[in-house]
Amino acid sequence: MRxxxxxxxxxxxxxxxxxxxxxxxxxxxxxxxxxxxxxPSLPLAIRLARFFGRQVEEVFHVDE
Structure with a gap:
């Protein structure tokens, strides 16, 4: 995951x-x-995204 x-x-x-x-x-x-x-765990990923004012999907990208 990127x-x-x-x-x-x-x-x-x-x-x-x-x-x-x-x-x-x-x-x-x-x-x-x-x-x-x-x-990161889901709660940490959500905290990261919220800190940066983004959606989780905007911060973390699944490599396909």
Whole structure:
């Protein structure tokens, strides 16, 4: 699954650590999501999308 988390985070001028604090996860979790090594739980995916003012489907893209 691809995602736009890195692009959205950078556009807001946030570091991985800062985004992690907002979402109550570690910087390592943010990095793993951005690099596609970790698919977040549905509640975390929803929190991410809401933080960026997007729908989950606009942030996360299923590779077909």
């Amino acid at each position: 995602n736009d988390v890195r692009e959205l985070r950078v556009a807001k001028g946030l570091s991985q650590s800062e985004l992690g604090k907002v979402l109550d996860v570690s910087r390592q979790t943010v990095n793993a999501i951005e690099t596609g090594r970790y698919s």
